[in-house]
Structures are given as C-alpha cells and as structure tokens.
Amino acid sequence: MQISDQLTQYLFSGFATGAIYALIGLGFAIIYNATGIINFAQGEFVMLGGMFTVSLITTAGLHPGVAVPCAIILTTVVGILFERLAIRPLKSATPLSLVIITIGGSILIRGIAMLVWDKDTHALPGFSGDEPIEIFGATLMPQHLWIFAVTIVVIGMSKLFFSYTISGKAMRACSYNSRAASLIGIDVRRMVLFSFIISSAMGSLAGIIIAPLTMTSYDVGIMIGIKGFCAAIIGGMSSGFGTVLGGLILGVLESMGAGLVSSGYKDAIAFVILLLILFIRPQGLFKKAETERV
C-alpha cells in the first residue's frame, strides 16, 4: 500500500472513531451545561447501548431494526433512574461529592453489567454486512458509512433541537444561568432530567454503531468515556460544533499515532492531549477565555 493510501486509510478510520467520540463528548457537554456536573457514568451509557443491542439480537432474536431503538430506550431508562436516584436527591452537594457519586454510579453500572452479562467480549454483526468497500484507495467497512451517516443526522437534529424548540432553548437558558432561567419560569429540574435523557440516548447510540467495529464488553465504558470527555474538552464543553471538531481531531490523531508511531500507546495519546489541553487551554481550542470552566 502506498503511503498516501495509508494516510487516507488512517484519516477515514480516524473520522469514524472521532465521530463516536464526538457523540459521547456531546453527551458530556449537554449534562455539564445543564448541571455543572461532569457525568463520569457517561461511558457506561455507551457500554449499555452496545450490550443491550447484542443481547436483544442474539438472545432475544430481535431484528436489528427493532433491537436498536429498544436498546436506546433501555439505556435512557437507566439514565433517568440514575438522575432520579443519585443526582436529584443532592441539592447542595459540593463538586467533590458529585464527582464521587457519579464515579460510584459508573462502577455500579459496570459491576451490574458484569453480573447480568459476563466478562466476555461480544461481537455485533455490521448493519449492512461486513463486505469491505474501497474509497480513494482506503478500505472501509459499510459500518463506517453508518457511523458517518448516523453522527451527521444526530448532530443535525440536536442543532435543530437546541435552536428551534422551546425545550431546547430552555435548556440553553439553563446553561447560561440556571437561576435566571428558573426566575422566568423554566423548570430547571426538568431540564436536568432532559439533559440526562438526551445524553444517555446519544451515548447508547454511539455504543451501538461502534460495536460492530470494535466489539463490546462490560468494561468498554471507561476508556471510550474519557476519550469522549477529551473531545468535549478540546471543544470547550460546547454542545455544538466545537465538540464535534474536537472528536474528529482526537480520532484522526489517534489513528495516525497508532499507524505511524505505536499501536500499544494509542490509548495514551488521548490522555496526553487531555492533560495538555487542561493545562494550557482549559477553555478549549476554539474559544476565547470568556467563562471560567476550571
């Protein structure tokens, strides 16, 4: 394979994983903007999406077209339960206790997943078969195209939601100033619940569309979750294009790094970037330092 072909290959696979990171990062950003909480359990929603789908297809024998929406709904229910049981009862908790609670929630969900399923790695068949396609000298799976399509649709929809619907605008108002928002009659607590619903649905969708490429197991949530967080940090915690761009940058850097430097240290790339951004530009790459995010 020529070097240019190799680079296109890395670019495409980088975009695909980057799109996944973007979806997860958006989930982080949406909850953060509504509540000021970094939800450490975000990665577990990704894991649940993949695992529910595997179970529904292989054990319950459902058609993927039915199994996928069901998996998203089931994960969203977990998201709602988590908000109701762990987040809502805490009225004036310190950031430290909130960190500890969401971490506790995250390992609890992971532990229960291990109990309900097992410790094995599960494969999910590609949505449109596993026959590779060749584009510009790069070999792609049909699943890559699914990832691109689904991500574009989801991001477009969330853009429309936040710009044009009453609920979306209300959620944005909460993120600017939740006290002012409650004074003009916005039910802030409901918006917090909405944010958990949206981000658990987005997270599970990300977990479902990536599962055919990377396989899934009860413990995939932590790694992929932090990478999504990294995308959101690069994007300055915006629930819009900043995070999407952040995800794509991270995805491409990671796949280039794995291909050209060392695949063993691939995972470290995201964490080094995460630390560098937090140290040097905690407001994200594309933003002026307007609000204190740290």
Next chain:
Amino acid sequence: MKRELLKFLILAIVVAILPALLSGSYLVNVLIFVGIHTMLAVALNLLLGFAGQISLGHAGFFGLGAYASAILTTTYGINPWLAMVAAAVAVSLLAFAIGFPILKLKGHYLAMATLGLGIIFFIIFNEAVDLTGGPSGFSGIPNLKIGSITFDNDLKNYALIWLFTLVTVLLSLNLANSRIGRALRAIHDSEVAARVMGVNSRLLKVQIFALSAGISTLAGSLYAHTMGFISPTSFGFNFSIELITMVIIGGLGSIYGSLIGAFILTILPEALRTFQDYDIIIYGLILILMTMFLPGGLVRGVPGLLARLRPAGRQEG
C-alpha cells in the same frame, strides 16, 4: 494532644500484639495488606480529606514505586533501600512538577486530569515490556534486608510494613494538627478565604500532592519487596477507586478513619470470598450511599447518628 498520643499508643500496642494472637494464620498476610493499604489511604486522605483535592490516579504513584524498586534492584542490582529512597524522592519531584498545572484545575476537571494521569502510567506499565515485563508482570524482586535479617516471611514483613505504616500515621496526625493542617482545611472549606488569610494555597496544595505521591510510592516499593512479584493490574483505575472508597468509608480528613477504611476494604473481600468479582459493585454502592447519607464517614458519621438516635429513643421510653 495527650489524648491523641494515647490513641496512637493504643493503636501501636494492638498492632504489636495482633500477630501473637493470630500466629501462623494467613490472617497475618492479610494484615500486611491492611498496612500497605493504610499507608495509601492516609496519603490520599491528606490530599482528598484535608486539602479537598481529588486524585483518581493514586494507584499510578503506587505502581511507580513498585516498578521503580523492582527495576532498580532486580535489573540494575541497586541496594533496595537506596532504590526505595530514590524512587520516593524522584516520584515526589515528578508529582511536584505535575502538581502546579494539575492542581490549578478544580472539581470535576481535576478528577478527569488525575484519572488521565493514572491511566497514562497504567499504559506505560503495560507497554514498556522491556522494562516492566508488560502484562505478564515482573518477578524475582528480592526481599528487603537489614544486616543479617532478611524480610522473607509473613511475620517479619508484618513488622516491617507496620513500622512504616505507624510512622506514616504518626506523621500525618502531626501534620493534621499543625499550622499546615489548619491551612489545608481552610483551603478545603474555601480556597479564596484561605488565600485572603495569607495561605499560599497554590504552593501548599502542590506540596501536599507531592507528599501524598511520595508516601504512595514508598508503599509501592514495600509492596514490591514483600510480594516479590508485581503486575500492572494491581495499579489500575479500579485500585484508585478502591483507595477513594477506603478514604470515604473512614471519613474525609480522619487519619484513623483511613485506617478503618483500609481495614474494612481489605478484610471484606477475604471474609466474603464468593463475591471476588463483584467487589466493584459493593464499592460503587458504598461510594454513593456514604456520600449521600453519611458524608462524614464512619468515624464522624456513626457517633453523630447515635447522638441523633439517643434522644429519640428516650422519648419513646
């Protein structure tokens, strides 16, 4: 102060006579782990409980100590005591350097950054196969020696580990009751207020981070020499969470609480062998429930709870 000293003396006496009661049983081995975990939990508590700064990467420092000792003594034949001191100093300096940028972050961001740091260390332990032996581990680490005494059985190791643990506890108690301890608690309550009162909060946070990392490194070195074999899984994210859980159970800012937390979380899996794999669920539950209902931990929470129950009981009677 006298009461503090008395409490510590009681602890020291209990530590001294316990092995006599349990002689020969594998429980001595379990208590060695309680000692190592106590060192780690106390170290983390200095940072988390006193200064109010979270670290999700402390297992990484523990691992750095273990690997540094293993590599320096086994691969390069350096004296274990020298290697131990070198590792603790080097990692403290490293933590001091990282501390400045990392402790500028607060709350959730600090948690994520330290988590990232811990995972970077974990990846290095796994991937630097030439140095660390990679996922299959590092074996053949020599026992520690003083003169003609080699620390090669449970009883000797128990004495060694608990000597270090007691010194750590004593120093931490001293630190907690000093000017520095009060300044740290001030930072915990309100960093702005502490700074207004003339506390150099930035430097102090970094110093306590370095100290905490240094103690964890020391615990790692001791662990490596006691076990003779180490592998990356002992130093992963789950262990960082376990350490946080120990601190939370005992109570933030309580040194004896960390000892109790370390004791409970080390004994529990031994007592209930069946839930080997499921201990992580228990930790998750403990973290959530303790933070919600008993934020002071067992040491401060239980007396408070009893005090609340007692008057109610009398009214009924």
